[in-house]
Amino acid sequence: MTLVFHYVSGSPFAWKVWLALEHKQIPYDLRVLSADAGDLKKPGFLAISPRGKVPAIIDGGFTLYESSAIVEYLEDAYRDCGGPLWPRDAQARAVARRIAAEADAYIYPHVRKLVVELVMRREGEPDATAVAQARAALTQEFALMARSLQGPFATGPEPSAADFALYPMTAALARISARRPDHALDAVVPESVNRWKRQIETLPYFDKTMPPHWRNS
Ligand SMILES: N[C@@H](CCC(=O)N[C@@H](CS)C(=O)NCC(=O)O)C(=O)O
Numbered sequence: 001m002t003l004v005f006h007y008v009s010g011s012p013f014a015w016k017v018w019l020a021l022e023h024k025q026i027p028y029d030l031r032v033l034s035a036d037a038g039d040l041k042k043p044g045f046l047a048i049s050p051r052g053k054v055p056a057i058i059d060g061g062f063t064l065y066e067s068s069a070i071v072e073y074l075e076d077a078y079r080d081c082g083g084p085l086w087p088r089d090a091q092a093r094a095v096a097r098r099i100a101a102e103a104d105a106y107i108y109p110h111v112r113k114l115v116v117e118l119v120m121r122r123e124g125e126p127d128a129t130a131v132a133q134a135r136a137a138l139t140q141e142f143a144l145m146a147r148s149l150q151g152p153f154a155t156g157p158e159p160s161a162a163d164f165a166l167y168p169m170t171a172a173l174a175r176i177s178a179r180r181p182d183h184a185l186d187a188v189v190p191e192s193v194n195r196w197k198r199q200i201e202t203l204p205y206f207d208k209t210m211p212p213h214w215r216n217s
Pocket residue numbers: 008010011012013014035040052053054055065066067068
């Protein structure tokens with residue numbers, strides 16, 4: 001039975017899983033949900049993902065939510081499929097896991113703050129203090145991340161789940177930056193990180209995983 005992948009366009013955590021599925025060449029049935037339409041709070045979806053969040057998968061009778069757990073599951077359950085999600089070397093593997101954890105824990109919250117203030121806000125002015133704090137925090141985080149990225153991919157010659165975790169956050173920041181040039185957010189990301197980002201965009205499956213709603217706007 002084909003693995004079912006529940007996805008919302010633009011979710012960085014769901015994008016991480018999509019890149020992982022493609023990298024491992026695992027066949028999947030993509031179910032695109034809409035948060036705006038209330039799909040994430042419907043009983044059928046809550047039975048799969050009780051927090052009402054994407055990503056979530058169903059593999060046979062097995063359901064799983066939380067992107068990092070899903071990535072680990074894909075690696076373990078589909079060991080012989082496609083490319084590995086983590087480097088073989090123990091130290092490189094540990095560093096890749098650390099980068100993926102840092103992307104989720106230290107980069108995402110600030111990117112999310114910028115999305116809320118600069119993209120999603122429908123009324124009033126953005127909270128300038130919150131924007132400045134997020135910008136300053138991301139400047140520090142990306143400077144730290146730049147020291148970790150080996151090149152051409154996060155931990156060396158092959159892409160890993162570290163790349164798949166970090167890329168969507170960086171892409172989201174680039175998108176906000178393009179939409180709100182007045183905030184000079186492109187200055188937050190060092191050139192070495194941009195070089196790494198362009199490398200991810202050369203992956204043969206990358207285009208397929210672009211958030212569908214980004215294609216038109
Ligand atoms: N820690 C979770 C985070 C998942 C998450 O926050 N997903 C967001 C989209 S980026 C979501 O589904 N939000 C819907 C909501 O909170 O209503 C993971 O790694 O999967």
